[in-house]
Amino acid sequence: MKSFVKSLRLKNHLLTAISFLIPVVCGAGFMIAIGLAMGGNSSADLTKSFTFWDALAKLGGTGLGMLPMIISTGIAFSIADKPGIAPGLVVGLAAEAIGAGFIGGLIGGYMAGWLVLATIKYVKLPSWANGLMPMLIVPFIASFIGSIIMVYVIGSPIGWLTAGLTHYLSTLNGTSKLFYGLMIGVLASVDYGGPINKTVFAFVLTMQASGVNEPITALILVNMATPLGFTAAYFFGKMFRKTIYTKVEVETIKTAFPMGIFEIVEGVLPIVLNDIVRCVVATGIGGAVGGAISMYFSANSKVPFGGLLAIPTMTRPIGFIIGLVANVIVTGLALALLKKRVTAEDEEKEDTATEADLNMDDIQIS
Structure with a gap:
């Protein structure tokens, strides 16, 4: 069991994804920090009247709001290389949509990456259709199954877990x-x-x-x-x-x-x-x-x-x-x-x- 868990390389995939995540956090974090420091509003509507600092804060906040998708995409890419990018992004979006947040994106990244590997290994097509695998079959199957599992199976429990942990930390003495x-x-x-x-x-x-x-x-x-x-x-x-x-x-x-x-x-x-x-x-x-x-x-x-x-x-x-x-x-x-x-x-x-x-x-x- 221990060797099996080790073979999954969970930590390595997470660290790879975090290395992709940190530049986004730095760039978007600096933008929203400067914008807010100068009086900007991160909730500003950029289709209406806004200031430069409003735009900076809003864009930085929007970038930080994409973190569940970025961590999911990074983990899926680390597991399955380029075929993992699209499913990782879609499952990360599903995690954000269902309210599973960053933890949902993190778990969804592993799920998307493993689904890609399973699809490549077990789905067999006639030789004339092999060209469809990387562009259509793999991203569709992995994205579809991963998103369905996220929305209907694990998304809500992850949301409850996050809410419980948040409540606990908010009430610390x-x-x-x-x-x-x-x-x-x-x-x-x-x-x-x-x-x-x-x-x-x-x-x-x-x-x-x-x-x-x-x-x-x-x-x-x-x-x-x-x-x-x-x-x-x-x-x-x-x-x-x-x-x-x-x-x-x-x-x-x-x-x-x-x-x-x-x-x-x-x-x-x-x-x-x-x-x-x-x-x-x-x-x-x-x-x-x-x-x-x-x-x-x-x-x-x-x-x-x-x-x-x-x-x-x-x-x-x-x-x-x-x-x-x-x-x-x-x-x-x-x-x-x-x-x-x-x-x-x-x-x-x-x-x-x-x-x-x-x-x-x-x-x-x-």
Whole structure:
């Protein structure tokens, strides 16, 4: 049984789909964040009178509304390659229509992909009709069966499950919120935009699609705070008269800081890879503090991405800012205390490695 589940590669297909999803979330998220920050209305009717900011907010919101279809299409494509695209899209649309939302799109993507594989394997046509398989037979059968199952069998239960989970999260008390935020903060911060972070992102995005904004706000906070915390660690190191970064790492910080303002955490990876354990411990501690504070104060971003641009969309921005500052300070202090002092030998090793990468003897002119 375990080997069978492993052969399904559920996690791999989900991560592939999320890699397609994130650019849409980033693009549409920035659009709606900027639009709302400038006074736009995401519910504006673009067939009537509207402002530029109304259009930006509306288009960004429309893009985010397509996430069930995008996750479904991405999973189906990962499972069945190009033949999975059309059924994945149609089943995702069915999930949205029946109110199954993001979770419905996610489950529908697996269903559509497996239906495509089953159709290709078991449906046999005369040789003269084989040309109809990729263009007509496969997309029709997989889309038809998948949509019917979504609408008449699994769509409503998924909707009930989502509603129940939404109600539970909406009624959490202070202690439960702290623990829940702590878990989001730790899990989101320890792999710097990797598989764990993406899995947490998929979950909290599901919650936001159901109207619960606090979990994804905690994720936004932690993703911002990690690069900012690495920057703060540099200054704490100076206060402690302790050099914690090499010259190359200091240059990395100069790039990672502005990336962090807009919630792009991967800028710190070159530093993390040089000292994984200490960096993970420091960011995990900081993420736990920031996530817990954000959830406790019910900070609630109306957009799933944007970093600093998400703050104007919040009805409780003060709680977010308090959590962000706390996360940055804790991460910075922990990193400054945990990291070893950089020695002249460390700098020399790094210079040697850089020279090896840029060895002029390797350049050949033919």
